[in-house]
Amino acid sequence: MRAESDVVVIGAGQAGLSAAYGLRRAGLAPGPGFVVLDGEDGPGGAWRHRWRTLRVDRAHGIASLPGLPFEPADRTRPAAEIVPAYFDAYERVFDLQVRRPVRVGAVRSTGPDLQVETDLGTWTTRALINATGTWTRPFRPRYPGAETFRGRQLHTVDYAGPDEFAGKRVVVVGGGTSAVQLLMEIATVAAATTWVTRRPPEFRDEPFDDEYGRAVVARVEERVRAGLPPQSVVSATGLPLTPEVRAARAAGVLERLPMFERITPDGVAWADGTSVAADVILWATGWRAALGHLAPLRLRGPGGGIAVDGTRVVADPRIHLVGYGPSASTIGANRAGQSAAREVVALLREPAAA
Numbered sequence: 001m002r003a004e005s006d007v008v009v010i011g012a013g014q015a016g017l018s019a020a021y022g023l024r025r026a027g028l029a030p031g032p033g034f035v036v037l038d039g040e041d042g043p044g045g046a047w048r049h050r051w052r053t054l055r056v057d058r059a060h061g062i063a064s065l066p067g068l069p070f071e072p073a074d075r076t077r078p079a080a081e082i083v084p085a086y087f088d089a090y091e092r093v094f095d096l097q098v099r100r101p102v103r104v105g106a107v108r109s110t111g112p113d114l115q116v117e118t119d120l121g122t123w124t125t126r127a128l129i130n131a132t133g134t135w136t137r138p139f140r141p142r143y144p145g146a147e148t149f150r151g152r153q154l155h156t157v158d159y160a161g162p163d164e165f166a167g168k169r170v171v172v173v174g175g176g177t178s179a180v181q182l183l184m185e186i187a188t189v190a191a192a193t194t195w196v197t198r199r200p201p202e203f204r205d206e207p208f209d210d211e212y213g214r215a216v217v218a219r220v221e222e223r224v225r226a227g228l229p230p231q232s233v234v235s236a237t238g239l240p241l242t243p244e245v246r247a248a249r250a251a252g253v254l255e256r257l258p259m260f261e262r263i264t265p266d267g268v269a270w271a272d273g274t275s276v277a278a279d280v281i282l283w284a285t286g287w288r289a290a291l292g293h294l295a296p297l298r299l300r301g302p303g304g305g306i307a308v309d310g311t312r313v314v315a316d317p318r319i320h321l322v323g324y325g326p327s328a329s330t331i332g333a334n335r336a337g338q339s340a341a342r343e344v345v346a347l348l349r350e351p352a353a354a
Contacts, residue, residue, distance in 0.1 A: 001120060001121030001122070002121055002122050002123075002124070003035070003121065003122075003123050003124070004032070004123070004124045004125070005031065005032060005033065005034055005035040005123055005124075005125050006028060006032065006033050006034060006125065006126050006127065006348055007023055007028065007033065007034040007035075007125060007126070007127045007128070007129065007344055007348070008034070008035055008037065008114070008116050008123050008125040008127075008128050008129070009023070009034060009035070009036040009037070009128075009129045009131060010037050010104050010116070010128070010129070010130050010131060010132055010293075011036075011037075011038060011039075011045070011130065011131035011132045011133060011323070012036050012038035012040070012043065012045060012087070012091070012096075012098045012100070012131075013045025013046060013047075013087075013131060013133050013323065013333070014045065014063070014065065014323065014333040014334065014337075015131040015133070015322035015323035015333035015334075015336055015337045016036060016038070016045075016129070016131030016322070016323075016337065017036075017065055017087060017090055017091065017096065017337070018065060018066055018322070018333060018334045018335075018336070018337025018338055018341075019129045019131060019320075019322055019336075019337035019338070019340050019341050020034065020036050020094075020096045020098075020337075020341075021065065021066050021067055021090075021094055021096070021337070021338070021341075022066075022337060022338040022340070022341025022342060022345075023341045023344070023345065024094055024095070024096065025341075026341060026342070026345040028345070030095065030096065030097035031097070035097075035099060035123060036096055036097070036098045036099065037098075037099050037100075037102040037104060037116070037118060037123070038098050038099065038100040038101065038102060039100070039101055039102060039103050039104070039132075039136075040100055040101060041100065041101050042084065042088070042100070043084050043085075043087040043088040043090075043091055043098070044080075044083055044084025044085075044087050044088070045087065045133065045135075046133055046134075046135035047079055047080060047083035047084055047087070048080060048084050049080070049135060049157070050078075050079050050080045051080070051159045051160055051161055051182075052078050052080060052160065052161050053078070053161045053162065053185060054078060054079050054080065054181070055075070055076050055077065055078060055079065056072055056074075056075040056076070056077060056078075056079050056082050056083070057075040057076060058181070058244075059079040059083075062079065062083060063333075063334055064334075065086075065087075065090050065334065066334060066338060067093075067094065068086075068089070068090050068093055068094075070086055072086070099120075102118050102119065102120050103118060103119045104116060104117070104118050104132075104293045105117045105118060105119065105293060106293050106295070106296050107128060107293055107294050107296065107297060108296045108297070109296075109297060109316070110124075112126070113125065113126060114126070114127075114128055114318060114319075116128065126318065126347070126348060127318050127319070127320075127344045127347055127348065128318060128319045128320070129311075129320045129322060129337075129340050129341070129344060130291070130294065130319065130320065130321050130322070130324075131322045131323050131333075131337070132289075132290040132291065132293075132323075133289075133290060133323050134286075134287035134288060134289055134290055135157065135287060135290075136290045137287050137288045137289065137290045138155045138156065138157040138283075138285075138286075138287050139285050139286050139287055139288050140153075140155055140283050140285065141173075141283070141285055143260070143262060143263050144261070144262040144263065145262040145263035145264055145265075146263045148263065148264065148265045149263050149264070149265060149281065150265050150266065151266075151278055151279045151280050151281065152279070152280045152281070153280075153281045153283065154280065154281070154282050154283065155282075155283045155284075155285070156174075156178050156179075156182065156282070156283070156284045156285075156286075157287075159182060159282070161185075162185040162186050162188060162189050162190075163189065165186045165189055165190045165280060166189040166190070167189075167190070167191050168190050168191060168279040168280050169190065169191050169192045169193075169194075169267075169276075169277055169278050169279045169280070170186050170190045170192070170193050170194070170278065170279065170280045170281075170282060171193075171194045171196060171267070171268055171276060171278045171280070171281045171282070172186065172193060172194070172195050172196070172282045172284055173196045173197070173259075173281065173282065173283050173284060173285060174197065174283065174284030174285045174286065175197035175198065175199060175201050175239075175256075176239075176284060176286060177239060177240075178284050178286075179195070179197075179284035180201075180239060180245060180248075180254065182282065182284055183195055183248075183253060183254070183284075184244060184245075184248045184253060184254075186282070187248070187251075187253045193253065194257060194268075194276050194278070195253075195254060195255065195256050195257065196256070196257050196258070196259055196260060196268070197256050197257075197258070197259065198258075198259045200256065201239055201254075201256055202238040202239065203238065203239045203240075203241045203245070203249075204238035204239060204240055204241065205241045257270075257276075258270070260276075263281070266278070268281070289324055291306070291321075291324075294306075294319075297315075297316060297319070298315075299313055299315050299316060299319070301315075306321065306324075308321055308324065310336075310339060310343070311324075311336050311339055311340040311343070312340075312343060317347065318347065320340035320343065320344060322336040322337050322340050323336065323337075324336075
């Protein structure tokens with residue numbers, strides 16, 4: 001199959017849907033005006049895969065999409081149920097006509113146009129909004145001895161809930177919000193837990209207000225504008241001191257150890273000879289941006305990242321990255337999606353203006 005569309009949006013998570021809404025409001029029609037390609041089997045993006053014990057009222061920062069408030073009747077239900085249902089309603093209300101499941105293999109430049117190659121055919125487009133997020137690229141560090149470990153090694157992406165850790169000795173690796181959330185859950189059923197991070201965790205007691213949010217975004221924007229890979233969200237925001245976190249700290253659950261030197265058959269060990277026995281190592285070590293399909297465009301610079309000004313790729317103004325760098329939060333994704341839509345529509349109108 002071959003098709004043409006003025007704009008292709010890859011990904012139907014928060015950023016992708018926000019971009020599609022912006023394109024729809026600008027007068028572009030689904031099909032010839034824009035198409036949204038999503039690799040999932042149904043609506044919801046990465047929220048479809050969150051662990052069942054993550055309730056809406058405990059999920060970090062679920063923002064309303066533009067034009068339709070997120071107002072669940074029961075915020076104690078799993079986010080993996082509520083958010084996909086909300087995204088589904090959003091797609092129907094604004095008639096976004098998301099195509100799924102469509103797996104994008106590569107994006108190539110062919111003169112003035114781009115070719116988006118997928119398992120269902122190729123789309124020719126004048127502009128691309130990439131909103132593929134990170135969920136499909138879990139990051140698992142390599143440590144000496146990992147292949148000798150006799151227990152289980154999991155990543156956050158594999159986490160289904162605390163029950164499978166009952167009676168186990170668990171080492172949780174990672175300093176982000178997910179690591180803290182999973183550690184607190186697992187500690188209620190495990191025989192023992194150990195928390196290991198590369199850097200000392202920074203707990204933030206002050207409110208995450210607009211002023212602080214702008215400062216965080218500015219720091220991340222500075223990195224991506226320079227072509228450096230985005231850092232983890234927690235490195236910019238710190239860890240919020242919620243009542244649950246305070247209680248866990250008081251109970252000793254969040255006593256942190258520095259990163260171990262190697263993995264042994266029965267656990268982990270440090271350079272000073274200290275060791276901890278473990279049945280499970282849970283790598284809560286985050287994700288990397290899922291941008292492999294853009295490799296043929298050679299967008300990465302010497303710093304290892306893709307230089308972005310706002311959402312526009314500096315090396316190719318036809319391409320916008322949303323949900324990347326400073327827009328990796330749900331609120332940031334909303335703003336980025338609409339901003340990218342405005343710029344892309346302006347790009348489409350340039351020949352007519354000329």
